[in-house]
Amino acid sequence: MALxxxxxxxxxxxxxxxxxxxxxxxxxxxxxxxxxxxxxxxFALVDALLADRANLLEHHPSICMEIGCGSGYVITSLAxxxxxxxxxxxxxxxxxxxxxxxxxxxxxxxxxxxAEVVNTDIASxxxxxxxxxxxxxxxxxPYVPTPEEEVGRHGIASAWAGGENGxxxxxxxxxxxxxxxxxxxxxxxxxxxxxxPLELCLQMRKKGYASRIILQRSTEEESLHVIKFWxxxxxxxxxxxxxxxxxxxxxxxYRIHAFYxxxxxxxxxxxx
Amino acid sequence: xxLLTHNMLSSNIKGVTNGFPxxxxxxxxxxxxxxxxxxxxxxxxxKIEWKALAEASRTMGYSELPDDAESSMLxxxxxxxxxxxxxxxxxxxxxxxxxxxxxxxxxxxxxxPNMLLHEDxx
Numbered sequence: 001m002a003l004x005x006x007x008x009x010x011x012x013x014x015x016x017x018x019x020x021x022x023x024x025x026x027x028x029x030x031x032x033x034x035x036x037x038x039x040x041x042x043f044a045l046v047d048a049l050l051a052d053r054a055n056l057l058e059h060h061p062s063i064c065m066e067i068g069c070g071s072g073y074v075i076t077s078l079a080x081x082x083x084x085x086x087x088x089x090x091x092x093x094x095x096x097x098x099x100x101x102x103x104x105x106x107x108x109x110x111x112x113x114x115a116e117v118v119n120t121d122i123a124s125x126x127x128x129x130x131x132x133x134x135x136x137x138x139x140x141x142p143y144v145p146t147p148e149e150e151v152g153r154h155g156i157a158s159a160w161a162g163g164e165n166g167x168x169x170x171x172x173x174x175x176x177x178x179x180x181x182x183x184x185x186x187x188x189x190x191x192x193x194x195x196x197p198l199e200l201c202l203q204m205r206k207k208g209y210a211s212r213i214i215l216q217r218s219t220e221e222e223s224l225h226v227i228k229f230w231x232x233x234x235x236x237x238x239x240x241x242x243x244x245x246x247x248x249x250x251x252x253x254y255r256i257h258a259f260y261x262x263x264x265x266x267x268x269x270x271x272x
Numbered sequence: 273x274x275l276l277t278h279n280m281l282s283s284n285i286k287g288v289t290n291g292f293p294x295x296x297x298x299x300x301x302x303x304x305x306x307x308x309x310x311x312x313x314x315x316x317x318x319k320i321e322w323k324a325l326a327e328a329s330r331t332m333g334y335s336e337l338p339d340d341a342e343s344s345m346l347x348x349x350x351x352x353x354x355x356x357x358x359x360x361x362x363x364x365x366x367x368x369x370x371x372x373x374x375x376x377x378x379x380x381x382x383x384x385p386n387m388l389l390h391e392d393x394x
Contacts (some may be wrong), residue, residue, distance in 0.1 A: 128292065129319075130323075
């Protein structure tokens with residue numbers, strides 16, 4: 001009886017605290033020496049999701065996925081800001097680090113949320129059946145430029161070691177994202193200036209994605225961007241048109257030039 | 273791990289062509305109540321491989337799902353309740369997922385499937 005009462009108090013407290021917060025609370029985020037704690041990049045991603053919340057709610061995603069969930073701060077925040085009670089979405093989070101998947105489960109539990117968590121490399125094992133199904137994907141990849149041999153190490157290094165230009169893992173994730181995103185799928189990706197976000201946007205543009213930098217933030221150590229990608233029919237048609245002949249190549253370079261201008265404008269727009 | 277996730281997982285070992293569905297080895301099943309959401313079930317129905325779900329739920333000790341299902345059944349509240357229970361409320365807490373082609377076991381501990389491959393399987 002006493003136990004039941006305690007549980008009831010605990011439950012009421014968590015329900016009450018959840019009503020107050022639309023994102024994960026740092027003091028409820030679990031941790032482990034081998035798991036990356038939420039930091040500026042995690043906060044930037046969650047702030048970008050918060051700023052885009054109205055659009056996300058209107059988007060009515062059925063399947064939301066995080067690749068590289070680490071402490072679980074981002075997937076928990078996403079579940080909370082979409083409203084865990086009645087949004088009716090399936091949340092799935094992956095991480096290559098066995099400690100991280102456990103910590104993510106603890107963080108979700110502490111917030112009264114649920115996501116399915118899988119210990120795997122990027123989305124290995126899920127690519128076939130989740131193909132063209134994910135409506136919202138969030139990724140805070142290991143983006144720090146490091147020697148190539150540091151990529152793929154176990155434990156906490158997997159959270160940041162990004163190889164040359166910090167692009168080794170990002171370049172593996174983007175084709176997987178392209179495969180998994182549904183027709184209305186959105187991808188939110190954290191990058192660093194060193195990752196060459198412009199080139200990433202152009203690369204995705206060739207696959208038919210429009211993109212926008214929805215948040216830019218400079219910290220003492222790094223300059224972070226959160227890029228939102230979405231499938232866009234016009235972009236896809238342009239990409240198909242622009243392949244091939246010399247004439248088309250000139251046309252492409254003109255478009256890339258135009259895109260550069262738009263890109264810079266968007267940075268300017270999102271500067272704080 | 274919910275059976276919804278089981279339905280989305282395939283064996284990822286290099287060279288395996290028929291990696292779905294993974295056979296379930298049960299050590300511990302737990303049930304957790306989840307809010308009933310008809311729109312969600314209707315959305316998911318189109319993505320689900322029914323036979324794999326029915327078979328998996330039987331392995332987990334729940335034999336109420338019919339062998340075959342079609343979208344017209346989504347009008348039946350009774351069917352939706354059973355579908356909801358099998359898809360979302362049954363959790364494989366401890367056990368393994370077994371590749372149908374090679375027999376390789378992917379362990380499931382504390383509800384988390386481990387799909388990490390050994391070097392010679394990638």
